[in-house]
Amino acid sequence: MRTKNRLSAKAAASLGAGKFADGGGLWLVKRENGGAQWVLRVTVHGRRREMGLGTYPAVSLADARREADKARALVRDDVDPIKAREKARRDAERNLHTLADIAADAFESRKAELKDDGVAGRWLSPLNIHVLPKLGRVPVVEIDQIDIRDTLKPIWHDKAHTARKALNRLGLCLKHAAALGLDVDLQAPEKARALLGRQRHETTHIPAMPWREVPAFYQSLTDGTVTHLALRLLILTGLRSAPIRFAHVDQIEGNVWTIPPELVKGRKGATQAFRVPLSEEAVWVIEDAKRHAREGYLFPSVRKGVISDATMSRHMERLGMDYRPHGFRSSFRDWIAETTSTPNDVAETAIGHVSGGNVERAYKRTDFLEQRHALHTRWANHLTAKAGKVVRIG
Structure with a gap:
């Protein structure tokens, strides 16, 4: 008898309730209520583990075999496939953080440093006005210097001081994201600065009345x-x-x-x-x-x-x-x-x-x-x- 690939697609569809081995630890489990799922049994680190590979028939026999092969390869490398999958899921969820999420979290962590806990909103205002409307929904790990350049270009010369503040805040947000373990490009703000070029605008001082007046x-x-x-x-x-x-x-x-x-x-x-x-x-x-x-x-x-x-x-x-x-x-x-x-x-x-x-x-x-x-x-x-x-x- 074959040790693997014992089932066929036609047989899998016609089977009643029960547990049916495809070989190599892959099982099709069918329940009395008509539900069914794929389960892979492996032994890793001396422990027997059961790993769900999805519901049947949403996950076909061929798909289940491919996922089982990937899991067995991890086991051969002494890696627990269940833990590896959980880590990959956590990483994927973590990397979905948008810039708006990170900006809000970065602000919260810095409130104690700001006057009146930042109630005036000045720390966030350059981002809220000039950056987040365009990049707020973008996953922070996807933001690069081109995104930043295109966002700040309209104000880079005409609102130079505000643009510099926005770029600085973006840099702080990316550092905050990196501290959270996100795979961001910390050099993106400086690369964007190089692409934007030197600002034409010169900072003007607040007009002061001559002391004699x-x-x-x-x-x-x-x-x-x-x-x-x-x-x-x-x-x-x-x-x-x-x-x-x-x-x-x-x-x-x-x-x-x-x-x-x-x-x-x-x-x-x-x-x-x-x-x-x-x-x-x-x-x-x-x-x-x-x-x-x-x-x-x-x-x-x-x-x-x-x-x-x-x-x-x-x-x-x-x-x-x-x-x-x-x-x-x-x-x-x-x-x-x-x-x-x-x-x-x-x-x-x-x-x-x-x-x-x-x-x-x-x-x-x-x-x-x-x-x-x-x-x-x-x-x-x-x-x-x-x-x-x-x-x-x-």
């Missing part, structure tokens, strides 16, 4: 509204908009404003808050703002939360100005450089910058609070037309 603008902010008071405090302190927008009465004690480190850009990883010395003018602005306070926040929005990032900018736009609130930091820094003899460390700390390397900062524990208080007082005097001669700070 700032007093006139400051003194025009007289209506006592949230917007006017927020702009006044921003100009007086030289801070970015986030600490101003989220200013809370609990952060202020006397003439010192203590800002949580997560609200001060450039101080990532800091374990200490940032102290801001307040001039008499700044204290007066804060006291005036308290009448608007809601839930302790000095600058609430009309509906809920605090004023938006664009509120102060829109005020300047309505006045027909090209300048923007962020530019007042440069105005303040230029005024320091041109009218005082302030040491660089004090000047940089005054605008919330961290100066020096890690070793230098480890030994330099001071935040120059007294020197900065004198500097901010002098700046307030300039803004309110009380400025005197050039003064040395430090």
Whole structure:
């Protein structure tokens, strides 16, 4: 009797319920209810294993024999065919992750690093707007430099900064996918950069009002509204908009404003808050703002939360100005450089910058609070037309 290929297609179709050997461990199992399936019995690593090869007749006799041959070949190589099939299935499922899936997972893993856990959505926005509409449904393992080039080409020159951010985020997503075990091309973003070429666009700095013009603008902010008071405090302190927008009465004690480190850009990883010395003018602005306070926040929005990032900018736009609130930091820094003899460390700390390397900062524990208080007082005097001669700070 033949040890293999005992069954024929015609016989397999006519058999009743029972177990029928085709040889070499391949069996056709037919049930009373009419169902049937192929089963392969093998011995691997000293264990007897039964491996399903599919239902009959969806899987024909010829197909079952081919799958059985593949499994027997694995057994000869001392590989468990059931485990090998499970691994292949897991790999196939894993490699079906789309770029949209990976981007969402990468964002979740990085939320703790982002301001306010990334609630503003800025980390994902370059991808959501310019990449995912085209590549979001593509399995991440299939994305190559051609896909990336074709996606970013429309904005590569006209929206250069945004395009670079999108390319950077794509690179992070691919690294995240690689960490998950996906077979991605980590070099695809750099290859795409080479294909896209050098950008024509030059980054333009945020327009800053010349420091000599700032007093006139400051003194025009007289209506006592949230917007006017927020702009006044921003100009007086030289801070970015986030600490101003989220200013809370609990952060202020006397003439010192203590800002949580997560609200001060450039101080990532800091374990200490940032102290801001307040001039008499700044204290007066804060006291005036308290009448608007809601839930302790000095600058609430009309509906809920605090004023938006664009509120102060829109005020300047309505006045027909090209300048923007962020530019007042440069105005303040230029005024320091041109009218005082302030040491660089004090000047940089005054605008919330961290100066020096890690070793230098480890030994330099001071935040120059007294020197900065004198500097901010002098700046307030300039803004309110009380400025005197050039003064040395430090």
